[in-house]
Amino acid sequence: MIETITPxxxxxxxxxxxxxxxxxDNEVVSSxxxxxxxxxxxxxxxxIRTLKAxxxxxxxxxxxxxxxxxxLQxxxxxxxxxxxxxxxxxxGYRFRGFEAQVDRLVFRLIERVAPLGLRLSLVSCVEHINAYLGHEFLSQHILADADPRMRDLMEWHFAEEIEHRRVAFDVLQAVSPRYPTRVLGFALTAGLFYALLxxxxxxxxxxxxxxxxxxxxxxxSRHLGASHHMFRRTLRHLRDYLRPRFHPSTMQNDAMAAAVLARQFSQRPPAVTPLPSRPARDRSRG
Ligand SMILES: [Fe+2]
Ligand SMILES: [Fe+2]
Structure with missing residues (x-):
């Protein structure tokens, strides 16, 4: 299936x-x-820099x-x-110094030392993580009682992560399809993502x-175990990514993401608005 991606x-x-x-009542998930x-x-x-390259x-x-x-998304x-x-x-949160260091010591450093195929493999893996986080938060309605503005922000992002979940993997398959590259990207990304978060x-x-x-x-413990089962489900999603025949399409959640985005667009005023379509964007660029 070819996805339709609307920025x-x-x-x-x-x-x-x-x-x-x-x-x-959930300071942990909020944090x-x-x-x-x-x-x-x-x-x-x-x-973005990796896929542009x-x-x-x-x-x-x-x-x-x-x-x-x-x-664009x-x-x-x-x-x-x-x-x-x-x-x-x-x-009153202090986070900007940490964020700047992460950008400099993680992303900019990786960009300098890692070949493009490996960088793409990192992006493909973290995009799988974004997509399954979206799947779990949306399918379990974890944010149903959240402040509506933050619920909209997170659910819009999660729904679009599901909508575009195939892209980075398909680019990896087109540019650097060797399985060991995928495994190496996985080994670096999964640990780094959860350590930082x-x-x-x-x-x-x-x-x-x-x-x-x-x-x-x-x-x-409730988030990881009895309530949201995130520990067990995370391991299952990570294991899926390592299957040689894995493809993001196997996660069947396009309709769920589309329903979230349609609901947000139908709110008055809408929480999200589409950017101009591609031909209009191309015309406006001249
Ligand atoms: Fe994404
Ligand atoms: Fe994103």
Whole structure:
């Protein structure tokens, strides 16, 4: 199946009344997704630079077109999440130094030392992670009770991660299809992604002074175990990626993502608005 990718802009403003812990009674999931919000812009600009570098090596015009729409979606994700940084600043969180160091010591360094095929393999793996996080958060309705603005931000992003989940893997197959490259990208990415996300989530909870509270550890264990089963499900999704015949299409969730995006577009005013279609964009570029 060939996916249809629609670049959209997240149109909701973030007012100052959004609570620090915007998923009620769940400071842990709020902090994990605040950490995700902090890591998204540098992460996604790494994907964009990597896929732009691959464009000239892709023979299929259809895949090149999907790649360009992927780039537009990821650019909008970075813009929207970075807008929320002002709220995090106003809430007193200190994260900008950490974020800048991650960009410099992880993404810029990888870009200097790793060959393009390996960088693409990292992007393909982290895009699988983004897609299964989206799948789990949407299918389990984990954010149903969240502040509506943050629910919209995260669910829009997760739905678009599902919508474009095939692109980076298809580009990897076109440009650098060897299985050992996929495995090496997996080995580097899975550990790095969860190390960064977990350490930043813990730092945010420590800044709130609630890291060592018993309720915090109960929330972690529920998120990983009894409530959301994220530990077991994460292992299953990661194992799937290592199957030699893996393809992101096997995750059957296009209708779920489309329903989320349709609901957001039908809100008044809409939470998301489509960017101009490709011919209109091409005309406006002259
Ligand atoms: Fe994204
Ligand atoms: Fe993505």
């Amino acid at each position: 959209r802009r997240f149109a909701r403003p973030f007012a100052g009344d959004i609570p620090k812990h915007w998923l009620p 994990i997704l605040n950490a995700y919000t902090i890591l998204v812009p540098a992460n996604e600009s790494f994907y 691959c464009l000239s090596r892709i023979d299929s015009s259809e895949l090149r077109a999907r790649c360009q729409d992927f780039i 990821e650019a909008q994700h970075g813009v929207a999440h970075k807008r929320y940084w002002r709220n995090l600043d106003a809430q 977990t350490s930043l989530s813990i730092a945010l909870l420590a800044q709130d002074g609630i890291l060592w509270r018993k309720a915090t550890w109960v929330q972690w």
